[in-house]
Amino acid sequence: MNDNTLQVRIWRGRGADEGRFVDYAVPRQDSQTVLDVVTHVQRVLDATLSYRYACRVGMCGSCAMTVNGQARWTCRTHVTKVVGSEGVLEIAPLAHLPVVKDLATDMSEFFDKWARARGRFSGTQTRHDDFARVSPATPERQAANAGIECIGCAVCYGSCDVVQWRPDFLGPAALNRAWTLVNDVRDTERTERLRAVAGDAGCHSCHTQGSCTERCPKGIAPTIAIAGLKRTVARAAVKGEL
Numbered sequence: 001m002n003d004n005t006l007q008v009r010i011w012r013g014r015g016a017d018e019g020r021f022v023d024y025a026v027p028r029q030d031s032q033t034v035l036d037v038v039t040h041v042q043r044v045l046d047a048t049l050s051y052r053y054a055c056r057v058g059m060c061g062s063c064a065m066t067v068n069g070q071a072r073w074t075c076r077t078h079v080t081k082v083v084g085s086e087g088v089l090e091i092a093p094l095a096h097l098p099v100v101k102d103l104a105t106d107m108s109e110f111f112d113k114w115a116r117a118r119g120r121f122s123g124t125q126t127r128h129d130d131f132a133r134v135s136p137a138t139p140e141r142q143a144a145n146a147g148i149e150c151i152g153c154a155v156c157y158g159s160c161d162v163v164q165w166r167p168d169f170l171g172p173a174a175l176n177r178a179w180t181l182v183n184d185v186r187d188t189e190r191t192e193r194l195r196a197v198a199g200d201a202g203c204h205s206c207h208t209q210g211s212c213t214e215r216c217p218k219g220i221a222p223t224i225a226i227a228g229l230k231r232t233v234a235r236a237a238v239k240g241e242l
């Protein structure tokens, strides 16, 4: 190995197989991202490597992996930021999700939890109605705006210890989505949504460890969203609304 070569260890395996890390030597490039490294391995060194990406510019949320032990969006993570002093890059699938093959995980349960948290907008207006006018200055709209840019990459989910301890926990992204809708004055399913997140695997299971907020590549704070849900659920329960 020399300064122009990166030592890369990539997890290889299929489904519930135990799998193993395989070593590759990848040429270093200026401004090289972790996704560039994975792509080089697949296109030049081993065409059987499976992984997932789409946009390469931080919009689609499909490229998250575990890089040197931490969940990251690989298309916007420069190698120089994460490679250790020994020049080794270890790349594994995102944690807490079943592996399909190599670096590609099955995201079904992640998005199923969005559905369980009622993460879908429900309104009454049709395309024939005038636009709803919502002031951006209201506290509700500002709370919704703070979480609305989530790209569904599951970096927060792969970083959450509670998801690891109890796999039925809805997780940071689904609860953050629910919080944006609870604060959307156009939405008509507020009470049903609060019921959905108030259950045993909902917002009250969060231990406020903050890994989701620390690692979110979009700078969203699911910890704040979940705290908001806890307060709102408690108020609604006291009022007998749930």
Ligand code: FES
Residues within 6 Å of the ligand: 053, 054, 055, 056, 057, 058, 059, 060, 061, 062, 063, 064, 073, 074, 075, 076
């Ligand atoms: S490839 Fe789309 S966010 Fe990384």
